[in-house]
């Protein structure tokens with residue numbers, strides 16, 4: 423299992439130890455964040471910061487597809503959620519992301535698939551960001567609810583904190599982790615919004631829902 427410096431920085435931040443900017447550079451701030459995080463976890467080596475599965479992040483997406491889940495979507499995400507909020511397993515299980523290799527795991531986020539679970543809501547075909555047009559298959563609340571529920575499940579199963587650095591939408595990857603994406607705006611819009619908003623603000627709303635789901639009695 424190998425972790426990039428950026429992944430280590432994001433993990434420290436998710437665990438509450440800010441490493442300074444998430445820039446992929448091993449500097450004094452990053453070193454001290456690692457030491458503090460290790461102390462907190464009674465760990466001695468870098469891998470002790472992580473869950474043994476190697477999974478450390480969850481990315482929320484939309485497919486930009488029409489109603490009806492297709493094979494291509496199931497290959498690109500570990501789970502896809504249909505308009506009614508039903509969850510469909512992708513071709514690769516979440517655990518396949520631990521050691522990402524093309525053709526052996528889901529390719530859902532450019533240069534950020536290793537250790538990252540990809541869950542997608544199947545919607546937003548033909549949608550346009552500006553001027554906003556929600557297209558022929560806008561996201562439903564059932565999908566948002568199911569997305570938060572699945573994120574909560576994986577957070578619990580793999581010791582992933584609900585934080586801006588570990589549970590993110592695709593649109594947050596570039597601003598938060600500094601990994602360039604190609605103008606992705608999933609998920610900057612929720613069904614009660616007039617037009618897309620700031621990715622971090624929308625991400626915060628989703629994370630609030632995830633936290634609520636984690637407090638439900640069935641989430642152990």
Ligand SMILES: [Zn+2]
Pocket residue numbers: 482483484530592606608
């Ligand atoms: Zn995406």
